[in-house]
Amino acid sequence: xxxxxxxxxxxxxxxxxxxxxxTNEALGAGLDPGRIVxxxxxxxxxxxxxxxxxxxxxxxxxxxxxxxxxxxMEIVKPLLTGGGGRGLGRVVIGTIEGDLHDIGKNLVGVMxxxxxxxxxxxxxxxxxxxxxxxxxxxxxxxxxxxxxxxTTMANMEKAVRLVKERRLDEKIRVIVGGxxxxxxxxxxxxxxxxxxxxxxxxxxxxxxxxxxxx
Amino acid sequence: MKPFRARLxxxxxxxxDGAMGTMILSKGFDTLATLESxxxxxxxxxxxxxxxxxxxxxxxxxxxxxxxxxxxxxxYGLADEAEAINRAAVKAARCAANRAxxxxxAGSVGPTGKLLEPYGDGKPSALRASFAEQIAVLAAExxxxxxxxxxxxxxxxxxALGAAREVAPSIPVAVTLTFDETPRGFFTLxxxxxxxxxxELKHSGADLVGxxxxxxxxxxxxxxxxxxxxGTLPIxxxxxxxxxxxxxxxxxxxxxxxxxxxxxxxxxxSGANIIGGCCGTTPEHIRALCAAGERRxx
Ligand code: B1M
Numbered sequence: 001x002x003x004x005x006x007x008x009x010x011x012x013x014x015x016x017x018x019x020x021x022x023t024n025e026a027l028g029a030g031l032d033p034g035r036i037v038x039x040x041x042x043x044x045x046x047x048x049x050x051x052x053x054x055x056x057x058x059x060x061x062x063x064x065x066x067x068x069x070x071x072x073m074e075i076v077k078p079l080l081t082g083g084g085g086r087g088l089g090r091v092v093i094g095t096i097e098g099d100l101h102d103i104g105k106n107l108v109g110v111m112x113x114x115x116x117x118x119x120x121x122x123x124x125x126x127x128x129x130x131x132x133x134x135x136x137x138x139x140x141x142x143x144x145x146x147x148x149x150x151t152t153m154a155n156m157e158k159a160v161r162l163v164k165e166r167r168l169d170e171k172i173r174v175i176v177g178g179x180x181x182x183x184x185x186x187x188x189x190x191x192x193x194x195x196x197x198x199x200x201x202x203x204x205x206x207x208x209x210x211x212x213x214x
Numbered sequence: 215m216k217p218f219r220a221r222l223x224x225x226x227x228x229x230x231d232g233a234m235g236t237m238i239l240s241k242g243f244d245t246l247a248t249l250e251s252x253x254x255x256x257x258x259x260x261x262x263x264x265x266x267x268x269x270x271x272x273x274x275x276x277x278x279x280x281x282x283x284x285x286x287x288x289x290y291g292l293a294d295e296a297e298a299i300n301r302a303a304v305k306a307a308r309c310a311a312n313r314a315x316x317x318x319x320a321g322s323v324g325p326t327g328k329l330l331e332p333y334g335d336g337k338p339s340a341l342r343a344s345f346a347e348q349i350a351v352l353a354a355e356x357x358x359x360x361x362x363x364x365x366x367x368x369x370x371x372x373x374a375l376g377a378a379r380e381v382a383p384s385i386p387v388a389v390t391l392t393f394d395e396t397p398r399g400f401f402t403l404x405x406x407x408x409x410x411x412x413x414e415l416k417h418s419g420a421d422l423v424g425x426x427x428x429x430x431x432x433x434x435x436x437x438x439x440x441x442x443x444x445g446t447l448p449i450x451x452x453x454x455x456x457x458x459x460x461x462x463x464x465x466x467x468x469x470x471x472x473x474x475x476x477x478x479x480x481x482x483x484s485g486a487n488i489i490g491g492c493c494g495t496t497p498e499h500i501r502a503l504c505a506a507g508e509r510r511x512x
Pocket of ligand 1: 049059093098099100101102103104105107108143144145146147148149150151175176177178179180194195196197198201235325326327328366392394403427428429454457458493
């Protein structure tokens with residue numbers, strides 16, 4: 001096993017201290033910070049996400065892996081080219097108004113940060129107006145909304161409509177995700193993308209950033 | 215009125231009420247910050263809902279206090295109102311129960327919404343203190359039982375149960391969890407197997423164990439059978455009417471009262487001692503469960 005595989009393996013086991021230690025070692029040995037993130041941390045987190053979906057592991061395992069990833073990111077982030085992120089673009093994320101479920105959204109946030117996006121996390125119970133205002137003020141090109149309740153999914157549509165009403169849809173793209181959603185629902189409310197899990201969210205956001213004109 | 219525990223010991227089948235939240239919303243209160251703020255503003259609505267469930271045949275009505283632990287209310291700036299909110303809810307349910315006679319009032323206690331350390335920032339002692347504060351008020355106001363419900367973490371459920379045993383040692387306590395069905399059996403969200411949950415809750419002094427909310431009544435039947443196989447305590451099951459689906463206006467819950475009537479019989483056969491409803495159920499669902507139990511309607 002090489003050093004990056006060791007990082008991924010420790011992350012899969014949720015060993016926070018070990019992941020941080022191995023990350024420091026890797027940096028000391030001159031490994032590229034970007035590769036540590038992609039082939040170590042994100043690779044491990046993707047495995048964790050898959051096992052969770054298959055009920056082979058449970059939420060505590062996912063949360064510990066996310067903690068390990070967060071810890072390692074704090075060390076690696078300042079060393080990535082572009083300082084804060086890798087300049088991949090800015091994303092505003094949050095859980096939609098009326099909804100307090102933030103575990104999935106937090107995982108998406110961790111993965112996006114890891115992948116090199118500059119993430120502004122508004123927390124939970126976020127109004128459509130706040131999503132759009134924050135995106136405009138911060139110059140973000142993507143809004144990412146999460147919902148876990150069938151009753152709050154409808155509020156996402158309001159945010160999508162607001163983006164269009166304010167004629168921001170050329171500049172700002174919208175991705176939605178959360179357990180009760182589907183590709184079809186996302187299309188119906190006019191969102192630009194649907195994220196099935198945290199890794200697919202990263203792929204889709206990368207594509208959206210490319211599309212949005214600045 | 216025969217004490218609640220005596221009914222359990224006699225092996226009587228009891229029916230509890232159905233959803234509170236979706237009933238409140240259906241009465242036009244969809245702009246509340248939190249459902250519990252209704253307790254101070256409109257206790258008459260709570261009494262009305264309890265009366266509807268009683269008319270449908272419910273033996274037990276629950277208080278509108280699912281989210282009324284001080285820790286949960288703090289999220290809405292209402293922590294200081296916790297005592298008044300809990301008191302008002304018991305009073306409203308008690309009024310409806312007394313009018314009908316022979317009905318029990320169960321104090322509802324839901325999760326704090328915090329993840330315990332090390333996964334989140336929830337301190338066990340703080341959660342336990344918050345539960346103790348709420349349950350002490352429910353007990354002082356005279357509930358016949360405490361229903362600790364919709365727990366997703368066995369550890370949090372045990373903290374609530376410990377608090378109940380401490381501040382209200384003589385009041386019967388039921389603990390229900392929501393389980394995910396996996397190819398390897400039923401687990402809580404935090405990965406604790408159903409069998410372990412049943413064992414630890416019994417060991418820690420629960421009077422009933424059970425499951426609520428969930429993913430429709432058919433899953434509940436399987437979970438009940440698993441609970442029956444795992445232990446000897448009486449079982450409380452409150453099923454939701456399936457997972458809600460988005461509709462033109464708002465949401466619809468797919469499982470009808472008729473479906474509940476048909477499946478209710480299986481639920482009883484699989485070992486449930488108290489049956490009732492959760493999200494999306496209505497007095498009609500409760501009427502159907504009563505019919506399933508071949509009970510005489512009031
Ligand atoms: C931006 O782009 C993207 C892209 C991808 C995105 C994305 C965004 N967001 C998510 N993804 C995707 O990536 C993530 C990683 O793979 C995934 O995220 P998920 O969020 O899907 O997955 C997480 C990693 C793990 N999953 C979760 O965290 C949710 C787990 C369950 C158990 C759950 C929990 C934990 C909670 N809950 Co609630 N809860 C349930 C859930 C039942 C279950 N077993 O699933 C569910 C979601 N809850 C439900 C309900 C009804 C409720 N809950 C409530 C409360 C709570 C707790 C506070 C106790 C707690 C939340 C704690 C927290 N801080 O988040 C209440 C509502 C509170 C509110 N206003 O929000 C309450 C209304 C209960 C009540 N009666 O009060 C049900 C929703 C039914 C529905 N479809 O509407 C529910 C399915 C349970 C059930 N079986 O009935 C993907 O969906």
